[in-house]
Amino acid sequence: MKMRPDIDRKVQETLESLDGIQRAEPQPFFYTRLTGRLQHNEKTVWETMGSFISRPVVVIAGLFVILLVNAFMVLRQDTTTSNLGFVADQTEQLVTDNEYVLATNSSFDYENIDRP
Amino acid sequence: MDERILVEQLKQGDESAFKTIVETWQNMVYNTALGIVQNAEDAEDIAQETFVQVYQSVGSFKGESKFSTWLYRITIAKALDHERRKKRKKRFGFVRSLFGEDSEVVVNPPDFNHPGVVLDKKEKAATLFKTIAELPENQRIAFTLHKVDGLSYQEVAEVMETTVSSVESLMHRAKTNLKKKLEDYYKGKE
Structure with missing residues (x-):
């Protein structure tokens, strides 16, 4: 029975052990060490560019743009091809029609067109 | 000096403003970090990381809260990150030791x-x-x-x-x- 109040007292004392605590301070010359670290951390233009390019958002956006350009080019090529196909069909038909014209139109025919 | 003026000067890249900021708040930042990580070397490291971040991202400080509040938030985030990294390292060291690989001996502080x-x-x-x-x-x-x-x-x-x-x-x-x-x-x- 004696144990319980003793434990309670220790618990209470422990909980109160931080009362009146003073603020801890870093070692002297903190600012000097900090500026050393800042200079060490300073990046060159290339490093900054590299870290910007390697950011996931930039990578994903870049891939999206490339895919978009690709899709646009493929669709554009398809339209051009189908237009060219139409022109090719017409040309082919013209050639075929000409092949089946039995009349031979030479300069002699035009010059003597009114003659019986 | 008024903290808003100091912050504005730092935003314009004033080195002396940065020095004043560090000297004014270094004890607060260090003490907070020390209370969380409970290790003097780690606390110094976190305090430095905090001020490096302040220097690099002071432009994002809008002044909606007190500067000290912003500093506390950065310090706590850095300290918690540091703890997570340390725990990960400890787990990784333990797994490596299971496979008989050389790794740092992890001792309880x-x-x-x-x-x-x-x-x-x-x-x-x-x-x-x-x-x-x-x-x-x-x-x-x-x-x-x-x-x-x-x-x-x-x-x-x-x-x-x-x-x-x-x-x-x-x-x-x-x-x-x-x-x-x-x-x-x-x-x-x-």
């Missing part, structure tokens, strides 16, 4: 003695810090900010971006948990 605790309370404070480290993250931050950094509940609420009643609740749960853990600890010692 010795009891932490905060330099600001009065001499006759050192032993009990070390026990308390050990027990605080076992608390859930939010309770630990609230308790440390209030008890070690001496912030009021209102200030703790601003730093943690929550309400005063939430801080009160966190503090109540933290004290209950600490009491229970300390009781178990002292019962085990008897």
Whole structure:
């Protein structure tokens, strides 16, 4: 029975052990060490560019743009091809029609067109 | 000097403003980091990282909160990140040691003695810090900010971006948990 109040007292004392605590301070010359670290951390233009390019958002956006350009080019090529196909069909038909014209139109025919 | 003026000067790249900021708040930042990570070297490292971030991202500080509140937030985030990295490293070292690979020997840190605790309370404070480290993250931050950094509940609420009643609740749960853990600890010692 004696144990319980003793434990309670220790618990209470422990909980109160931080009362009146003073603020801890870093070692002297903190600012000097900090500026050393800042200079060490300073990046060159290339490093900054590299870290910007390697950011996931930039990578994903870049891939999206490339895919978009690709899709646009493929669709554009398809339209051009189908237009060219139409022109090719017409040309082919013209050639075929000409092949089946039995009349031979030479300069002699035009010059003597009114003659019986 | 007014903190708003200092911040504006720093935004314009004024080195002397940065020096003034560091000298004004270095103890606060270091003390907060020390309360969380409970290791002097790690706390120094976190304090430096905090000021490096302040230097690099002061442009994103809009002045919606006090500068010190912003500093507290960065310090806490850095300290928690540091702890997570350390835990990951510890787990990784353990897994590597299972496969017989050479890795750093991971030892449990010795009891932490905060330099600001009065001499006759050192032993009990070390026990308390050990027990605080076992608390859930939010309770630990609230308790440390209030008890070690001496912030009021209102200030703790601003730093943690929550309400005063939430801080009160966190503090109540933290004290209950600490009491229970300390009781178990002292019962085990008897």
